[in-house]
Amino acid sequence: MTLENAIPNFADWIFDALRFLPIFIVVFAAAGFFIGFLVSAVRRGPVEGFYAVAQVIGSAVVDILNTSIRRTLAMAMLAVQESIRRKVLVAFAVFVVVLLFAGWYLDVKSDNPGRLYLSFVLTSSNYLVLILALFLSTFSLPTDIKNRTIYTIVTKPVRGTEIILGRIIGFMTVGTAILVAMCLISYMFVVRGLNHEHQVDGEIQLTSTELSPDGSLQGLTTYDAHHRHTITMFDDVSGETDVVMGHHHAVEKVGDELVVGPPQGALAARVVRRGSLRFKDRSGKPGAGVNVGHEWAYRSYIEGGTLAAAVWTFDGMTADRYPDGFNLELNLRVFRTHKGNIEKGILGSITIRNPNTGARIRSSEPISFAAKEFSIDRQFIPRELKAIDSDGTVSDVDLFEDLTDQGQLEVWIQCSERGQYYGMAEPDVYVLENNGNFAINFMKGFIGIWLQMLMVTTFGVGFSTFLSGPVGMLATLSTIVVGLFRQFIIDLVSGTLEGGGPIEALIRVLTQANLQVDLDIGRFPTLVVKFLDARFLDALNVITVSLPDYAGFSTTEFVATGFNIEPSLLAMQVIRAFTYFVFVTIIGYFFLKTREVAA
């Protein structure tokens, strides 16, 4: 799960947002007034210009107060009829065809077909719906102006707000209908695509493994859907298979026979508690993990057989939340400097520590585990643990009474094998609270797509109030691209990327100067170039930051990797999307109002 940006706490976020909102509204209104005044002063002179702006603002208030639901819905209905006439259902047909073909193309031998299927259906629904919204929203109003059908609209008592809102509502109605259909079909596609059956293959035998030396009843399933599982029986009547390709099966005795149940766990919606991560270096001092050489490494690595450790601090760990202990899930990467036994996992240990340095008991005994690569290891941390006292004696302790300080505890993970490394990033280890409902989570993923569609539609209709169809479409497309590469642009602007601004970069390209040398164009020109570049980047920054963060709106990653989409994240997205909706609608209204539709 590559969740690169931490999700802010909802309470903090909304507090910041509400504090920022009034300032934003004032700046927004002042900027709008100023730009309006400039434009109209150029046309009619300052005094007349001022009155014209005042009049437009006055009539805007009247228009907003007189906005009628019936008229808005009439415009919305027209937009729906127009969409149907423009054969939007083709988009849906494309989706169905894509899914039919995908059944053949998707790699069913993948390590995690669930993730693959989910990413596929979600991503394709997402892009198709956004493209649909893009085309619908940007061409409608310009076509009306070009065909002059707008003449018969604006000579009725229709307000600009109704023209814009009606379109957004209409296109969203069409989009929602299509998205709902896509959601249902995708769900069936994924569930059916992942379903398969196994039988018990051969005998269940007593075997001993490294982790259960006393032996357990084990067997194999038949080879179906490109894999087989190992069965471990808890007793004579029930057991479970291991996790292969992201799922496992329950095994149960029905009558005289052992029956392997349907696949489980491939479609999950884990509700998790996340902690914050810090590292100890190989001598046990605070430090960073090591980079094992991947250029854009997102994970840091800790070396085995040393004091290096990854330490997660979790808050809110209380006995009433976890009466029997808690489930810890680890999603570690393994980096081997020597091959070792490829079949076996790399051994490591988990230690629970009390963050309070003055506590009587600082640490539990290490719990050892083997890190399996490419699958999630689940470790149950029981309430009763063994601990080493400060004087070295081992005693029984209680997880919450002895190792937790005001709900806070630390989980230390170390690699035990010399010369091997564990790789991890903050989201890779978490406490599993419970398993949420996958279907609901799937729906939440589609709500994220819906919100993206809302923003594309809003921006599309907004741009179409003053741009022609194709230009408006390109403009809207740019907002999506900027939204998707937001982080890159912000890095560029904040100077994290080398090579300078656009003019400097161009000069470097032309003079073939590499990134390390200073520009060889004289001191003053360099200053000018740097100044212009800086202003350009400032402008870019303002634009980027004020456009929607489409990447951040994409919650499909959560669904595909099996994590519950937190309600607070969803709430933030809803608030953000509707804020854009409101402000872009207002801007669009003023553009439409001050536009000569017959010119």
Place this chain on the structure above:
Amino acid sequence: MSESMTADAPSEGQEETSASDVVVETRNLSKVYRDFWGRQKVNALKALDLEVKQGEIFGLLGPNGSGKSTTIKLLLGLLFPTSGQALVFNKDASDVSKNERIGYLPEESYLYKFLNASETLDFYGRLFDMPADVRRDRVNELISMVGLEGARRRQLKEYSKGMTRRVGLAQALINDPELILLDEPTTGLDPIGTREMKDLIIKLREQGKTVLMCSHLLADVQDVCDRIAILHRGELKELGRVDSLLKVREVTQLQAQGLSKEAEEEIRAIVAKDGGELLSMENPTTTLEELFLNIVTDSEARPGRRAPSDD
């Protein structure tokens, strides 16, 4: 007390009627079309002063490109004036609320081709915030008025030009407007349709509505309009009552009956004094076509503003 009230009330009421008497007013209205860079392209309308009063049928005449449609679009707020003012019901043309009382038939019927006639009218009815039952009755009424009962469920893209025009007209009347702006109402209509359109316009006047129409079909204008204005290259060339404009003042035609012998003798004597013979006595009327052509050729020869002879 009561006396002063009764004395005040009528004068107040009179002032109100005389103020609201003027339905359309343009003051020094000018329009310059500009291109994207703000460069002047066409000076389509030059300082137009007009007043259209309540209950009048007013005709805007002029050759192609003389600024008739531009004037109507300015009055509707579809265009913004370059200078001057366009007032409708004493409100600025950019005021949306005036549209409640206006009906507009554009040059061509700009309607949604994917709707059928009743959907179209129902849609425009909704734009007037009309409740469903009122809308239904009104739509039925208008469809039978414009004679499209047989085609009401067919999409407009299948309609002939005249049929589209009829839907356009019905659309303009959906809100039972007080002021109707018709941009070339009879184009595309067959002779019967044209006749019906003229009858309709006259019926609208009988209902006390005001009609502002522009047309090249001079016969139509002559038949229905009370007053006309003639535009040429954006300038007002003539303005006045149709009957008085068409009078040829230099010629007097007399044709009398039932005159007393003495009176007749007297007239005859006057005529005979100059060596004439009286057949009849009246001002002959010219045709509007002749007037129109005269004005256009005249203004082509001597460009510039002509003082319109309003009465």
